Amino acid sequence: MPRVEVNEQACTGCGVCVDTCPTDVLRLDPQEKAFPAYPTDCQGCFVCQWDCAYGAIRVLVNG
């Protein structure tokens, strides 16, 4: 299963990945950090990783 990993130190909570994830996997938590709210819907497409300007999110295809 593909999986995403957020580096909470690096995440600024800008919300870009939350906007652009094609399958609506991501949300911001109460601390304004991105997290996979619907992890099983991740298709491993790398969109979030490319769209994050802070290098805070990483896609593990074979997680």
Place this chain on the structure above:
Amino acid sequence: MAVRLETDVLVIGGGIAGAFAAYRAREAGARVLLVDRSYFGRSGCSALASGVYPAYMPGDDKDAWMRAFGGPLVNQPLVARSLPVMHEHVLLMDRWGVNWVKEGRKIVRMGAPGRSFANGVWMAEGGPQMMMAVRSGVVGSGVEVLNRVALTELLTSDGRLPTAGRVVGAAGFHTRTGEVHEIVAKATVVCTGPYKFPYPWPGSTLGYMPVDLSGDGIAMMMRAGAELSRLELGGINLNPDNALSAPGLESLMPSGAKWVDQDGRRFLEDYDPKRMEMTQRALLYFAIAHQKELGRVPSMDLREVSPERMQLIRRVIPIVVNNQEAMVGDLTETPVPYTYQVAGTSGIFGAGARVTERGETTVPGLYAAGTCTDMTYLPGGNLPFCSVTGDWTGRAVGAAVGSVEPPQPPAEQVERVTGQVLEPLQRRDGVAFEPVHRRLGELLMEKVGLVLHADRLDAALDELRDIREHEVPRLTAGNPHELAKVWGLTQYMQVLEATLRAYRYRTESRVAFIREDYPIIDNVNWVKMVVVKQENGALRLWDEPLPESWHDPHPVRPTQNLHLVFRNQEAPHAAR
């Protein structure tokens, strides 16, 4: 309270077809609202496409184009007319910032798989960059965009489905807030892309990304009374045999990539020894599926691809390369095993509403473009053919809406439809998404498969009817995100039923459509259009001949004698 919006033109779906339709309609002066269930620029096939735009460019050999794209079900004179539009689109997208591979300022031509000549224009950063650039061009032209709204039903002037009046907009819900949306429009353009089993589980043969295209628009158009066609022609779709990864490495075939089996043997020797990797696409797909049936491991071997080309491909199809390297390691050392996807999909070829060149469906006020249409006139759902149909449709709609009065859907229909949208959220004791999803996926793998047979199709249709009647009306969703998946599955099931019926109807095999019980490649009876329409709650199917003018300048060869070999019959088959 529902959010109520009004516009001249409603475009449903923001892939490349929707983008061009919206842009051209806006250019003609219409107010345009583009609604996407996901995020315009990041969603659909278009944004995940590998970076080849197989476009005609001035100086190309037109005859070679016609030979390559003028198949038996294609309106060849129209293909000829689409060619200059593709070139126009390359230039327009260049202005929008699409990063074409260039030498100096010149856009470079490169080969595409299954083509005998270099007909591709490549994107240096693949589909993701292309669609974000297209998005900025379209938004810059004044098209309004609404993201994360999944439309579920069309609205009609007489309040009926199917309608005897016209389509006057659509309704649906926001996939995060759950807010119901009612959008009233003078014309509605459906561009919701191809369909397949939504959310396939990794390791299955149920498909690859994008995982969320469930044929919503096709189901909506069918309920509104539109005629559908080409549903049986999805054909064989290839993808690497791991994760959910998509096709794309095949674009290296003109650059030294080879098909091998687990022993390193180039199995295309058995199928098309003359052309090998440059064989036609449909035959290649068949060869790979056939190898799988024989228990072989067809794989893409990139060891002879030059380092420069590998470097380029890493940029052009970053999703696929990233995915594959995570799974098998260095692609230049280990061949990548491939598999096929089960039937029950329109693949990337496109199928759906029967449309004219202007994108008109058989229902007034309802237009469609791209891979959710039959594109009867064009050979298949790749990016240029989608942008061209979007373009033509957008121009036609933009010109048509000037004379249409602002419509008003009947209040009862709006109330009924908007009530239905949220029902799965409100059901207390029903059935959850997962078991129904699982049952449908297993039905596809076990009863439909890739090689089709009437008995298995009938069994699949029976079970499908059972799921549709007893489980779908009881599906529950815990939140708007799950609601989107429930609606996707519901829409897909209707399109699947129509597709299985169309498979059943056609009794000729052809390389990408394989009937075990009709193993004859029959180009005589093949040349027709199978049409499906919902009438009085049931599906009606019929076929129509194709006009002779379609096959000018390349007439169809009347062959009727080629046999395909199935299952464990170890013999080179005769599809040469």
